[in-house]
Amino acid sequence: MSPPRSNGSATGVPLIFELGQEGRANRYLEEGKPLETFLPPAVLRDELPLPDNSELDVVRHYTQLSHRTFGIDLGFYPLGSCTMKYNPRVNDAIVARREFAELHPFTPDELAQGALHVMYELERSLSSLFGMAAFSLNPSAGAHAELGALLIAKKYFKERGETHRDKVIVPDTAHGTNPASASMCGFKVISLPSNERGRVGVDEIRKVLGEDTAVCMMTNPNTLGLFEEQIAEIASAVHEAGGLMYYDGANANAIMGYARPGDMGFDLMHLNTHKTFTIPHGGGGAGHGPLGVAAHLVEYLPTPFVTRDDGGFRLDFDRPKSIGPMRSFWSNFAHAVRALAYLYANGAEGLKRVSQLAVLNANYLRVKVSEFLETPYPENCRHEFVASAQRLKKEHGVRALDLAKALLDCGFMAPTMYFPLLVPECLMIEPTETESKETLDAFVEALRAIVVRAQADPEALFAAPVTTPVGRVDETRAARQPDLRWRPAQP
Amino acid sequence: MYAPHTSHDIEQMLAAIPAGSLDELLRVPDSIALKEALDVVPALPEYLIQRRFEQLARENTGVGYRSFLGAGAYRHYVPAAVAALAMRGEFLTAYTPYQAEVSQGYLQAIYEWQSYVALLTGMDLANASVYDGATALAEAAIMALGATGRHKILVSRAVHPNYRAVLRTYCDGLDVAVDEIPFSAEGTTDFDALAAAVESGEYAAVALQSPNFFGNIEMPPASTQSSMRASGTIPVAVVAEALSLAALATPAAWGAQIVAGEAQSFGVALAYGGPYAGFIASTQEHMRRIPGRLVGKTVDNAGRAAYVLTLQAREQHIRRERATSNICTNQAHCALIATIYLALLGKTGLRDAAALNLGRSRELASAVANVPGVRLKHAAPFFNEFVADVGRPAGKVLAALRERNILGGLALGRFYPELSSCILMTATELTTTGDIKALASALEEVLHVPAAV
Numbered sequence: 008m009s010p011p012r013s014n015g016s017a018t019g020v021p022l023i024f025e026l027g028q029e030g031r032a033n034r035y036l037e038e039g040k041p042l043e044t045f046l047p048p049a050v051l052r053d054e055l056p057l058p059d060n061s062e063l064d065v066v067r068h069y070t071q072l073s074h075r076t077f078g079i080d081l082g083f084y085p086l087g088s089c090t091m092k093y094n095p096r097v098n099d100a101i102v103a104r105r106e107f108a109e110l111h112p113f114t115p116d117e118l119a120q121g122a123l124h125v126m127y128e129l130e131r132s133l134s135s136l137f138g139m140a141a142f143s144l145n146p147s148a149g150a151h152a153e154l155g156a157l158l159i160a161k162k163y164f165k166e167r168g169e170t171h172r173d174k175v176i177v178p179d180t181a182h183g184t185n186p187a188s189a190s191m192c193g194f195k196v197i198s199l200p201s202n203e204r205g206r207v208g209v210d211e212i213r214k215v216l217g218e219d220t221a222v223c224m225m226t227n228p229n230t231l232g233l234f235e236e237q238i239a240e241i242a243s244a245v246h247e248a249g250g251l252m253y254y255d256g257a258n259a260n261a262i263m264g265y266a267r268p269g270d271m272g273f274d275l276m277h278l279n280t281h282k283t284f285t286i287p288h289g290g291g292g293a294g295h296g297p298l299g300v301a302a303h304l305v306e307y308l309p310t311p312f313v314t315r316d317d318g319g320f321r322l323d324f325d326r327p328k329s330i331g332p333m334r335s336f337w338s339n340f341a342h343a344v345r346a347l348a349y350l351y352a353n354g355a356e357g358l359k360r361v362s363q364l365a366v367l368n369a370n371y372l373r374v375k376v377s378e379f380l381e382t383p384y385p386e387n388c389r390h391e392f393v394a395s396a397q398r399l400k401k402e403h404g405v406r407a408l409d410l411a412k413a414l415l416d417c418g419f420m421a422p423t424m425y426f427p428l429l430v431p432e433c434l435m436i437e438p439t440e441t442e443s444k445e446t447l448d449a450f451v452e453a454l455r456a457i458v459v460r461a462q463a464d465p466e467a468l469f470a471a472p473v474t475t476p477v478g479r480v481d482e483t484r485a486a487r488q489p490d491l492r493w494r495p496a497q498p
Numbered sequence: 499m500y501a502p503h504t505s506h507d508i509e510q511m512l513a514a515i516p517a518g519s520l521d522e523l524l525r526v527p528d529s530i531a532l533k534e535a536l537d538v539v540p541a542l543p544e545y546l547i548q549r550r551f552e553q554l555a556r557e558n559t560g561v562g563y564r565s566f567l568g569a570g571a572y573r574h575y576v577p578a579a580v581a582a583l584a585m586r587g588e589f590l591t592a593y594t595p596y597q598a599e600v601s602q603g604y605l606q607a608i609y610e611w612q613s614y615v616a617l618l619t620g621m622d623l624a625n626a627s628v629y630d631g632a633t634a635l636a637e638a639a640i641m642a643l644g645a646t647g648r649h650k651i652l653v654s655r656a657v658h659p660n661y662r663a664v665l666r667t668y669c670d671g672l673d674v675a676v677d678e679i680p681f682s683a684e685g686t687t688d689f690d691a692l693a694a695a696v697e698s699g700e701y702a703a704v705a706l707q708s709p710n711f712f713g714n715i716e717m718p719p720a721s722t723q724s725s726m727r728a729s730g731t732i733p734v735a736v737v738a739e740a741l742s743l744a745a746l747a748t749p750a751a752w753g754a755q756i757v758a759g760e761a762q763s764f765g766v767a768l769a770y771g772g773p774y775a776g777f778i779a780s781t782q783e784h785m786r787r788i789p790g791r792l793v794g795k796t797v798d799n800a801g802r803a804a805y806v807l808t809l810q811a812r813e814q815h816i817r818r819e820r821a822t823s824n825i826c827t828n829q830a831h832c833a834l835i836a837t838i839y840l841a842l843l844g845k846t847g848l849r850d851a852a853a854l855n856l857g858r859s860r861e862l863a864s865a866v867a868n869v870p871g872v873r874l875k876h877a878a879p880f881f882n883e884f885v886a887d888v889g890r891p892a893g894k895v896l897a898a899l900r901e902r903n904i905l906g907g908l909a910l911g912r913f914y915p916e917l918s919s920c921i922l923m924t925a926t927e928l929t930t931t932g933d934i935k936a937l938a939s940a941l942e943e944v945l946h947v948p949a950a951v
Contacts, residue, residue: 076603
């Protein structure tokens, strides 16, 4: 018997293609002449099998879909390494201003000074905040910036006649994008195991360093939420071997006002403004991944770069050593506006406070969660921590996945699961600074009740979630019989 | 700062941990601790933040001008309902829909988006999105490299110059050579040169854009199609003006196996270049090489229709260095905007929009061609933009038009030295007859002054 449902419906929401009638679409524009008036039939398409829906039907359809979607606005998102904090509405209001929203990317510099000024102010502030010489606002997301950084490294070594440097060192706690980005530049990946304290050891890294070392990619704090205290020694060792240090900025929410990647010895870094600086995640983008570099790599940054001289701000495309552009147009500019608005809401002191409270929230949760789940690294963490359901699995057959799905029934998003890979049955939890103590307490009590239930009645957890629009989804069938699109009925 | 902590909360939480102070929790080794004051913009209350950006916005004076700019970013009408729906907090503040049970709405919207793209391009399938049109082309090239095992890419010189530059950036990383095919006096790809180039069998892909960067419609003839087929070169279609898909024969009609496109035209704000919505569509045979996220339809444990991210074994978080791409965060929200735009306009509205773009751009072309000293550079059929030759340095003519509050188009000399007297001009459904008359009379004034010798 299937479990009771509070929100499920047997039919779900029909596809937009299954609604409507030809000729029912609202008219937003004048009627157009037949296409044959303008073009020879040979270049025209035969049919356009798309639905016509009334505006009301479209509004109802997407409103219904929104009701079947969880976002930060609905509840707590304890998603490790994703920094799902509150997205301030003033940022969206500013972006919607006509002078930003309707500005064409090919507008001559002298008529786009406001936009260039925004980019310049953001670039300067980021450089100071993270201790880098300059930032490019070109990359569209963190992984895109990683690619840009590795392209810079590749070009840098080529110009120094060191093309034999083809190895990228990546700790086992690193995000999956790190090794994937390295492959896109033809680098070979060396995976470095963490030590028993969850850190990269100086001695271990020395063993893999050599004349073939190109880049060492790290994040600090790492994805276990632990600060790599030996980072300066690690950076020195990598530099002595002739390599470059790359900082994955996914965890930057933990260090603002306390430490800077530049001072830790990093030569390259990215920042995910859609994490640290409150850009809405939007269901998976658009992101924004500013790419920072130390002084010796500035001239390699992607084009264009915003500069300032007596005549004002301009886009500089004439940078002979640049790796070239990484995207169609200059930046995810609307996100640069949001990020700068967030900086204005905080200032330097406010950003320091952000990191303090993010770390406070994480430690408070860690201590509370450790009352009923193993926390394999029992020491103060930074912005996130990992817990493990290994004992529950062994004793009751309940996995991290089951706990996560049960949390969905309590109105919480699930934590990041099964990452980092070195912790079995891992739950990775990052509360961010925008959650209140009351929310954290409610989350702890919900998770505690789930763990108690798992010990008494594991079967109940295997059925979770039961209050969501659908139950657990058949992923195997999705992958074995891929159905990736709607098709019109054959006439 | 948007944090809710009272000092009492902080005390209680520190005691629970226990920790003596916040500094104790965040301390780092002395050698790397921050020592200098940070030079970050000052903290302001919200009303002053608004005022600061109002001031910055006013410096974007170009927004008030009559504009004939296009070239890969297009000004189209966006129904008010698009923002009203897309900006709903559930969509805006959602994470990537890994937890399918609480993400059915967004997953369904992405499935609808994939369906729209497949239907518009005539391809079998499409992905959830990539960053933009240029990176879509680069990712399509990487798909073709993997599919063929070859190490060179061929691209038409009539493909958007920015897209070609990004293709080169990506290919440099992979030590892959990019060669270019010239265009003819007609302003379309030289198909004889294409056929000769692919004959060697060295190229993984050949990329063609339609409408191309000059606005002209490209239709590779049957002989070119068979050259591409016979040489095993994968035809990649580039689409920078997605609205054209509502009117023109699909890329599938001339044998494209991968379509790399930009959907900014479907309701996404110009926003000085981003974020936009790149997409990749392909034939079935390339399904497992497609980069980024894919949503599939399946069932839940009670047999009900359900949507889920699928074929994830291609992706970086599973495959790490063996992934088809490093892409993680993509452009989901821009794709959602485009989906809602397509749903609102519908088949009828898209046809109207396409027809209005065709009509207004022809009205513009004939008005401009009537100005003494101006001629249309190409005779090929175009969609909503075309090249006008003004017979003297285009940059100077455009500067003179700017003094009359007109952005007359894009000077092509920056990308094509041989076209230094040419301007790429665009008209959309938002271009009025008044705009067109204003441009024509301003051009007449500007060109009436004899060119400096």
